[in-house]
Amino acid sequence: MRWTKRAALSLAAAGLVTTGSVAPVLPAAPAVAADQERRQGGWVPAPQEAFEMPAGARCDFAVRVQPVVDEVRKLVLAVYPDGSPRREIYTGALINEVTNLETGARSTADASGTSLVEYATDGSMTWYVTGPVLLGFRENAGSLPRGLWLVDGQFKVEFSPTYDKTITMLHGSTHDVCTDVD
Structure with missing residues (x-):
């Protein structure tokens, strides 16, 4: 993973990766034990749905986004008392095919970035990202115009509880993938 080492160093340097104690896993039924393992330190697949x-x-125009390579996995770093995730890391290869459903024009978008995601109790979340991710923006619902944006570099994305997005770039670029299949 080209972004994994760079992201880990960047996140550590920025003080975004913290260590903490993890509660011991108590013997439990197999399904419960597997769920506890997922929440307490094991990498698990995190597939993207088309x-x-x-x-x-x-x-x-109408558009379809479909992963053609999806090796994304996640690691839960911290949980809330109810067991829901508080902080996770997502990383892995993700290549999406973007299709204009009216003309059939297609393009691929490499969204293989690494993100540290922090979930707030109000439904908002913040992503600290290194590398490319594909983000959709609604009209007047964030810091970029409506579109499917490939955002690359080092940046932060703040999601409101209604999924409005504000991007703060450290450095990088943005590209509207809609223009590739127009």
Whole structure:
């Protein structure tokens, strides 16, 4: 993973990765034990589902985003008392095929970045990212215009509880993938 080492160093240097104690795992039924292991330190697959958006939602035309390579995995770093995730890391290869459903035009987008995700109790979340990710923006719902944006570099994405997004770039670039299949 080209981004994993760089992201770990960047996140550590920025003070974003913290260590903490993990509660001991007590003997439990197999399904419960597997769930506890997932929440307490084991990397698990985090597949992205294919999705379609109607014309005007992200692009001027109907679009489908479908992973063609998906090796993304996640590691839960901290949980809330109810067991829900508080902080996770996502990393791995993710290549999406973006298709204009009206013309059939296709393009690929490498979204193989690494993200430290912090979840707040109000439903908001913050991503600390190194590398490319593909983010959809609704009209007037964030710091970029409506589109499917490939954002690359080092940056922070703050999601409101309604999924409005604000990107703060340390350095990097943005590209609207809708223009690739228009």
